[in-house]
Amino acid sequence: MFKLFKYLALVFVILLVAMLGLLIVSIESEPQFRASSSQQVNHAESVKALMQQLRTSVIHREVQQNISITENQLNSLVGFAQRARKSLQGQVHITPKSSKILVSYTLPPNPIGRFINIEILMLPGAGIQFDYVKVGPFLIPGQYLLKSVITLANWYTRSDIATQFVEQVEHVTMHSQTMVLTMRPLEQFLKDLNDVKQGLGGSGDEALRLSTAYYLKNLAELDVGKKPRPQSLAKFMGPLFRWARYRSTYETAAQENKAAIMALAIFAGHHRFANLVGDVQPEDGKVALPWVKPMLQYRSDLNQHFVFSAAIKILSEQGLSIAIGEFKELMDRSQDGSGFSFVDLAADVAGVEFARVATDPNSAWFVQQKLADNYSESVFFPIIKGLPEGLRKAEFTKQFGEVDSPEYTKMVMEINHRVSVLSIHNHEVN
Template sequence: MFRLLKYLIILLLVVILLATGLFLFTLESEPQIDTSSATQVNQAESVKALMHQLQDSLKHRTNKQNITISEDQLNSLVGFAQRAHNQFQGEAVIKPQSSKVFVSYQLPNNPIGQFINLEASLLPASGVAVEYIKIGPFFIPGDIALSSLVTLANWYTSSDIASQFIEHIDNVAMTDKNIVLSVLPLQQFLKNLNEIKQGTGDEKDEVLRLKTAYYLKEISDLSISKRYTSQSLAKYIGPVFSLAKSRSTSGMSASIENKAAIMALAIYVGHHRFANLVGDVQPYSPQVVSPNSKAVLKSRADLNQHFIFSAAIKIFSEQGISLAIGEFKELMDRSQDGSGYSFVDLAADFSGIKFAEAATNPESAMYVQDILAGNLDEKAFFPNITGLPEGLKKAEFERRFIRVDSQEYKQMIAKINARIDALQIHNQPI
């Protein structure tokens, strides 16, 4: 028995050493691509057409559909990813014979190699046909790479959802600069996906769900929610954070209570679908609770949504992702049928993110409760928006700010951040 155990340990060490060696051999000293995220996201408005297609696919989920994705759209999304996580760079190239994706990921400084370079090639075909995946100097045949990724995803979700996804791609066609996906009816796939999502939570997720359900019921019972005129978000935040304060016993406890309170606010005065991130929290299910009138910030319903949406997204993502989402949405709005780029909206996005960050940090959570509990004044958590440009179509945006990351653009972002940083909830005494 001892000898068998010794051989197993040796075998395990050999496998670990081989895996480590293979990984080290994939590292390279230079990235295979050098792209500018500012240039890529300059075509962000093109993604609106793709979003409309995806919305239509959900509406008509019982029908077979074609979804067209352009090279500009893909690279705009790649640029968004790069702005969310700046160690990442990528580029997509679509040709009639094949489509390729190039990715470089920068690791921390080390003497072996700083970059992982990846290249993948997709072929036009019935179903999904991967020609190859190349990691560093190593080529992996497409069928092996695809089956490995599908198996890994199925294992991670304890399901066959990845296999189902691949099976729902009926055909992949390519022209110059465009990919057309023929997708089989999605209704059953979406149902299965939702069931998997609800079944992958852990104990911490269940605690958050129960606390969010508690706060959501308490918010829905507030007298302010019964009024038929628009009410400031501050009039919801004040009593909700009073409740959170009364239920907190430490910084860690306050962090959890604040997280649940923010999610309940996002579901109630933002959009009920935020409940999908938490679970079954509706107090009178299947009825969805909502206020009789929209919550507002600076007398604007759209600013409330920007603020509370960003706060909720921050709770479930890195700050970089939340910031990139807000910026990318504004870039899409520069199209002729959009509302235009708004630094006011961006200020609401940024302030929502920093609000959630302060409220859920154990070191500042109780301080935020002290400031917000019973406070019905927006000035405690929302910045002054006077003088911030909005409604900028693409030509006007480029005339005044050139592009994102220009000096003019950075100065405007710095002005917004300075106003947010001056808010009371971000100035905890040392």
């Protein structure tokens, strides 16, 4: 038995060294391309058409659907990813014969190299077909890698959902700068996906679920939530953080604040945030929510921006939260949108920064002291006067050029300043 253990340990070490060696050889000194995220997201409004197609495919899930995806749409989404993760760059090229996906990932400074370059060639035809995946100098057969990813995803979810997902694509047609996915009816796949999601949900953070349920129950019992007219979000925040302060020590304040924010997102944002936490509703079959959605600066849309961004920050990273808000505003520049709004962007940034400081162990307790029984929006929400909004693409381009231009950067810096001077970010307790 001891000899067998030594043999298996030796094999494991050899495999580990071999994989490490392949990774080192794959690292290169230069990226295979350079992409400007500010130029890529300049076509963000085109993604609205793609989102509408996806919504339609879900609504009409019992029939076959054709999903048309343009090169601009894909590169806009890649630009969004790049703005969320600065170390990532990507680019997509679609031709009638194939589609090429290029990715470069920037590594931290090291003596070996800075970039991992990946090239994927996708072919038209029946189902999803990858000709090859190239990582650095190594060429991997595309279908072999696809099967490996499917097997791993199925193993992780303890299901065949990854296999089903790939099989949903019946045919791929490619044209110049456009590809069309012919999708099988989604009804059964969506049912199975929901079952998998429910199964994975049981392995989440039980302490977070229980605390979120506690705060959600208390929010549902507040008299202010039963008023027929919209109320300030501050009238919910004051009691919420009083309860959090009561339940916290200095060491546990960050975790309690995390649960409080998730309860607020479920209650005052959208009840589907509960799907990411677990069974937290106080009554079976009934959603806890106020009679009317709260407001910030007398606007319900700003409440949504603030609360959604705070929740997304809790569930992800700060860069992703801000990038989502920015990308949404860029999509709104289309003629059927509400226009780019720096006011909305300010609400997004304020929500992200609120969640960040509230869940930082070094400041969480101070945040509770600031917010507990405080009913003033000015503690956590910035002044919005003078911030441009309702900008269509032509007007946005005229005033600010593109994202990351000096004029755009100046406006973002102004928003960041307005958020940074809020009382919630001053950790001295009065």
